[in-house]
Amino acid sequence: MFTSLVERMQPTTDNGRTFARYSGILAVLVVAWLIPNYIATSTEGPLPLFTVVLCAVYALFALGLNIVVGFAGLLDLGYVAFFLFGAYTSAWLMSDFFYQVNPRDPSDKQFSFSVHFLSTASSKIAGIHLSFWIVIIAAAAIAAVAGLVIGAPTLRLKSDYLALVTLGFGEILPEVFRNGDNVAGYNLTNGTKGIGPVDRIGMGFLDKLPGIPSTIVSSDYKTKYYVILLFCALFMYASIKLRDGRLGRAWMAIREDELAASLMGVPLMRTKLWSYAVGAIAGGVGGAFYATIVGTVNVDNFTFSFSIIVLCAVILGGMGNVWGAVLGGVAITWFNYTGLVYIGAQVNKGLGTHINLKNYEFMFFGFVLVLMMLFRPEGFIPAARSKQLKKADKQVQSIETAGVES
Amino acid sequence: MTENLLDARAVRVQFGGLVAVNDVDFNIPTGSIVALIGPNGAGKTTFFNVLTGLYTPSHGQVDFDGKSVLGVAPHKIAASGMARTFQNIRLFGAMTASENVMVAMHPHLKSGVLSTIVRTPKQRREERDARLMAKELLEFVGIAGVDDEFAKNLPYGDQRRLEVARALALRPKLLLLDEPTAGMNPQESATFTQFVHRVRDQRGVTVLLIEHDMKVVMGVSERITVLEYGSKIAEGTPQDIRSDQRVIEAYLGKSGTEAAK
Numbered sequence: 001m002f003t004s005l006v007e008r009m010q011p012t013t014d015n016g017r018t019f020a021r022y023s024g025i026l027a028v029l030v031v032a033w034l035i036p037n038y039i040a041t042s043t044e045g046p047l048p049l050f051t052v053v054l055c056a057v058y059a060l061f062a063l064g065l066n067i068v069v070g071f072a073g074l075l076d077l078g079y080v081a082f083f084l085f086g087a088y089t090s091a092w093l094m095s096d097f098f099y100q101v102n103p104r105d106p107s108d109k110q111f112s113f114s115v116h117f118l119s120t121a122s123s124k125i126a127g128i129h130l131s132f133w134i135v136i137i138a139a140a141a142i143a144a145v146a147g148l149v150i151g152a153p154t155l156r157l158k159s160d161y162l163a164l165v166t167l168g169f170g171e172i173l174p175e176v177f178r179n180g181d182n183v184a185g186y187n188l189t190n191g192t193k194g195i196g197p198v199d200r201i202g203m204g205f206l207d208k209l210p211g212i213p214s215t216i217v218s219s220d221y222k223t224k225y226y227v228i229l230l231f232c233a234l235f236m237y238a239s240i241k242l243r244d245g246r247l248g249r250a251w252m253a254i255r256e257d258e259l260a261a262s263l264m265g266v267p268l269m270r271t272k273l274w275s276y277a278v279g280a281i282a283g284g285v286g287g288a289f290y291a292t293i294v295g296t297v298n299v300d301n302f303t304f305s306f307s308i309i310v311l312c313a314v315i316l317g318g319m320g321n322v323w324g325a326v327l328g329g330v331a332i333t334w335f336n337y338t339g340l341v342y343i344g345a346q347v348n349k350g351l352g353t354h355i356n357l358k359n360y361e362f363m364f365f366g367f368v369l370v371l372m373m374l375f376r377p378e379g380f381i382p383a384a385r386s387k388q389l390k391k392a393d394k395q396v397q398s399i400e401t402a403g404v405e406s
Numbered sequence: 407m408t409e410n411l412l413d414a415r416a417v418r419v420q421f422g423g424l425v426a427v428n429d430v431d432f433n434i435p436t437g438s439i440v441a442l443i444g445p446n447g448a449g450k451t452t453f454f455n456v457l458t459g460l461y462t463p464s465h466g467q468v469d470f471d472g473k474s475v476l477g478v479a480p481h482k483i484a485a486s487g488m489a490r491t492f493q494n495i496r497l498f499g500a501m502t503a504s505e506n507v508m509v510a511m512h513p514h515l516k517s518g519v520l521s522t523i524v525r526t527p528k529q530r531r532e533e534r535d536a537r538l539m540a541k542e543l544l545e546f547v548g549i550a551g552v553d554d555e556f557a558k559n560l561p562y563g564d565q566r567r568l569e570v571a572r573a574l575a576l577r578p579k580l581l582l583l584d585e586p587t588a589g590m591n592p593q594e595s596a597t598f599t600q601f602v603h604r605v606r607d608q609r610g611v612t613v614l615l616i617e618h619d620m621k622v623v624m625g626v627s628e629r630i631t632v633l634e635y636g637s638k639i640a641e642g643t644p645q646d647i648r649s650d651q652r653v654i655e656a657y658l659g660k661s662g663t664e665a666a667k
Binding site: 208238241244245246247248249250252256257259260261262263264265266267270274278316385386388389392 | 458460479480481482484485489490492496497498499500501505508509510512513515517519522525529533556558559572573575576588
């Protein structure tokens with residue numbers, strides 16, 4: 001498996017392993033390229049392109065939560081907050097929602113400037129329209145700040161208490177946005193009606209490259225896939241580098257023994273806040289991208305179950321493992337959006353029954369979770385360290401039993 | 407440099423009605439090796455916890471290196487040069503020996519998030535140096551070659567040594583050792599006595615230890631402070647302490663000392 005080669009503790013000078021690692025990464029890239037071109041189908045079948053794009057979005061979410069839960073060991077049940085901030089950033093900066101800015105009807109004009117910047121939207125359309133690539137940076141920044149603001153009071157709590165309070169935040173924020181259509185007379189979120197349509201993604205000078213359009217139209221999932229793949233790759237790389245550096249060690253030390261870490265000079269609050277902020281960035285970027293692919297942002301999309309699904313993706317994939325988080329996110333999303341329906345259709349065709357497997361979604365979900373916890377609690381791709389630790393435990397165990405028997 | 411590296415005056419720690427540390431005056435001359443002894447529950451570890459910033463005393467004053475440590479966050483006290491080990495080993499189990507040591511270098515390393523992600527030459531150099539320094543420290547405490555072993559998988563004695571290596575990575579001025587020879591056999595304890603001298607002489611670190619093994623205490627320390635029920639009952643050179651009637655009573659009990667007569 002490429003994972004055992006890619007996922008290692010320390011950078012090593014050993015050439016053989018370095019070669020194996022790079023060939024592993026190359027193999028992953030080839031598969032990532034093959035999927036939209038040869039494997040995925042446009043709409044029907046076991047792997048429609050839309051699902052592929054969603055899988056990649058959830059992989060990004062899982063990567064972000066993995067920093068908080070997997071690396072720093074902080075149980076966060078309110079990850080939906082960052083998804084929400086990211087999505088609304090897109091909605092605010094890439095739609096006609098703030099029509100007062102640059103209005104079509106001159107009598108509505110409240111601001112004298114026009115906010116169209118490198119946007120794909122026609123300059124005749126009202127509202128703020130910034131380039132997607134600027135919005136992504138803004139979404140990352142807003143989510144990171146949200147992470148700091150939510151983290152500052154909550155991260156003083158430990159384990160279960162932290163989980164409960166983050167859960168609370170995850171529940172409160174969507175309600176705030178649901179009721180945000182009349183904040184002291186201003187409509188900030190459009191309440192339950194949601195905001196849309198969100199502008200398309202422009203590719204700028206990249207349209208000179210073969211196969212890349214200047215604007216990604218709504219049905220062009222292939223280019224959308226490349227965009228989200230780019231974010232995933234960047235975030236994976238950043239995750240791995242951070243894990244192996246000074247901050248990653250501090251995160252792990254806090255996960256292992258918070259008190260000892262602080263007595264070894266690790267500033268607890270600051271280190272935890274960094275994990276929140278970095279994790280939030282993935283949530284914000286994923287949210288902003290998600291808003292552009294679905295075209296509208298509605299507060300009903302941001303539920304507690306989102307936080308749980310992403311958390312499950314991290315746990316199923318293998319806590320603390322970057323590749324595990326990606327696999328977990330992809331697997332769960334595929335099952336959710338296509339897998340169950342497709343398998344159900346095949347079963348019905350074969351047996352002549354009329355069962356809607358999608359109705360039993362959570363039953364399967366629970367079943368899989370129980371099985372995983374029984375047979376592979378460390379996840380699909382466990383972090384290299386937990387794998388080695390488990391091996392050592394087994395050795396000790398076998399020595400002990402051997403001692404008893406002899 | 408001040409004469410006393412650590413200066414504690416009238417330190418009192420109270421948990422509800424229980425006075426764990428009762429108006430203790432205590433100081434550590436720079437460059438010395440000092441022991442804190444006393445029966446179980448005498449308040450030794452509580453006193454350690456005051457010094458390292460885990461507890462705030464009800465009243466009293468603690469100056470370390472000329473500055474008060476009261477109300478200062480534990481990680482800041484650690485960064486200012488006070489390192490400790492724990493009575494029950496508290497290593498980062500799922501991290502390698504080398505990583506354990508490198509965690510304690512945290513205050514001395516400079517790399518931020520961005521320079522770590524883009525791996526600037528400076529960050530790479532810093533990481534390489536840190537790894538080398540960790541290797542050196544592991545050699546110094548006598549467990550060379552375990553760099554990539556998980557702390558959890560090391561034998562007990564090596565874990566104790568690793569804790570000291572990790573504490574030394576903070577580049578401390580004062581090293582607090584909480585029962586460092588607990589669970590060691592007599593040979594290991596004897597080697598440990600030499601080791602403490604080596605830490606002081608080669609690294610210039612002042613040492614304060616809590617210890618139950620009297621052979622170690624008498625062999626290693628230049629000055630001994632005895633606590634009983636949170637109060638200081640004696641202080642002096644090993645010779646003084648050995649012949650102090652109150653100390654003998656505290657350890658053997660009154661009837662015990664009478665029987666010995």
